[in-house]
Amino acid sequence: xxxxxRKRWVVGITGASGAIYGIRLVEELLEKDxxxxxxxxxxxxxxxxxxxxxxxxxxxxTLDRAFAEYAKRGKLIYHxxxxxxxxxxxxxxxxxxxxxxxxxxxxxxxIAHGASNNLMARAADVMLKEGRKLLLVPRETPLHAxxxxxxxxxxxxxxxxxxxxxxxxYKPQSMDEMINFLVGKVLDNVDIEHDLYRRWGDEHNExxxxxxxxxx
Numbered sequence: 649x650x651x652x653x654r655k656r657w658v659v660g661i662t663g664a665s666g667a668i669y670g671i672r673l674v675e676e677l678l679e680k681d682x683x684x685x686x687x688x689x690x691x692x693x694x695x696x697x698x699x700x701x702x703x704x705x706x707x708x709x710t711l712d713r714a715f716a717e718y719a720k721r722g723k724l725i726y727h728x729x730x731x732x733x734x735x736x737x738x739x740x741x742x743x744x745x746x747x748x749x750x751x752x753x754x755x756x757x758x759i760a761h762g763a764s765n766n767l768m769a770r771a772a773d774v775m776l777k778e779g780r781k782l783l784l785v786p787r788e789t790p791l792h793a794x795x796x797x798x799x800x801x802x803x804x805x806x807x808x809x810x811x812x813x814x815x816x817x818y819k820p821q822s823m824d825e826m827i828n829f830l831v832g833k834v835l836d837n838v839d840i841e842h843d844l845y846r847r848w849g850d851e852h853n854e855x856x857x858x859x860x861x862x863x864x
Contacts, residue, residue, distance in 0.1 A: 656683040658736050658775075660748035660768050662755045663691020664787040666812055667699050670749045671714070672831045676842065678718040685725045685736050685743070686711070687768050691752065729767045736771045745781025746771055747834060750812060753788050753795050759807075760798040776805060781838055783808040785830070808837050818846045 657677055661670035670692075677684050688696070688707070696702040703710050711726050712719045727734040735741045748755065748768070755768055759782075764770035775782040784807060788795065799809050810833055814826045825845070832844035 654683050655681070656685060656743040658685045658687070658743055658746035658771050660746065660751070660755070660771070661686070661688045661692040661696070662748060662750060662752040662768070663689055663695050664750035664752040665695060665699065666750040666785075666787045667692065667695045668827055669785060669787075669812065669830055671696075671700070672827050673747060673749050673834060674715065674724070676831060676835065676844070677840075678715060678723055680840065680842075681723075682744075683723050683725070684718075685727060687727050687729055687736075687771065689729050689752075689755065689766070689768055691754075727767055731767055732764075732770055734767055734771075737767060737774065739774050739778045743780065745783070745838060746775045747783045747785075747838070748772065749783075749785040749831075749834060750787035751784040753786065753798075756784060756786060756795070756802070757798050759784075760801045776807070781808070782806075783810060783834060783837055785810050785812055785834060787812040810834055810837055815845075817848060 659670060659674055659677065661667055674684055674686060693704045693707065697704045702714075708726055711724065715724045718724045727736060736743065758765065758769040759772045762773060764773045772782055774780075784802065786795075786799065786809065803809055812830055814820070815829055818829070820826045820829065828844040832842050835842045835844070
């Protein structure tokens with residue numbers, strides 16, 4: 649009997665501000681029963697400590713506590729960024745794609761130039777060469793020309809660039825709602841259903857086109 653292939657996603661968290669975005673993304677993927685392969689850069693661990701107060705001395709244990717239920721079931725697999733021989737470094741290891749949230753300009757540059765000098769960049773390079781989904785959430789401002797050119801290079805290769813730009817049309821009432829909005833946008837872009845934010849039109853009875861003002 650043919651074994652059903654596991655639905656896996658690779659998630660990267662880098663040293664850009666906004667580590668909570670990546671953590672919330674991992675939570676959502678795990679809750680939807682995906683297997684998550686997580687990479688955190690050295691700078692990413694520093695941001696987790698500074699922004700969220702995470703203990704970073706024993707990293708695997710920290711993740712086991714943060715995602716206890718899923719870690720016990722083997723749904724969350726942590727890969728040190730230095731482990732270039734990890735399963736996700738090979739194109740023969742099947743995954744749905746890779747999401748880097750947040751993505752620093754340094755990581756973005758490495759991917760744009762094919763510099764597979766760590767597991768994060770190598771895993772992203774595998775997505776490109778295998779034609780799999782790759783989505784980056786850059787979190788930097790202002791942007792200079794090199795940043796923009798690197799994004800354009802990747803966009804031309806089919807990489808989805810989803811900047812960390814919150815929306816306000818749905819009138820968010822908390823930081824949590826703003827975080828969920830961006831995570832929801834990421835899931836939208838890789839065709840994963842969710843109910844993290846209210847969509848435009850959900851609470852608006854829009855008039856039929858024929859009823860609109862003729863002079864508009």
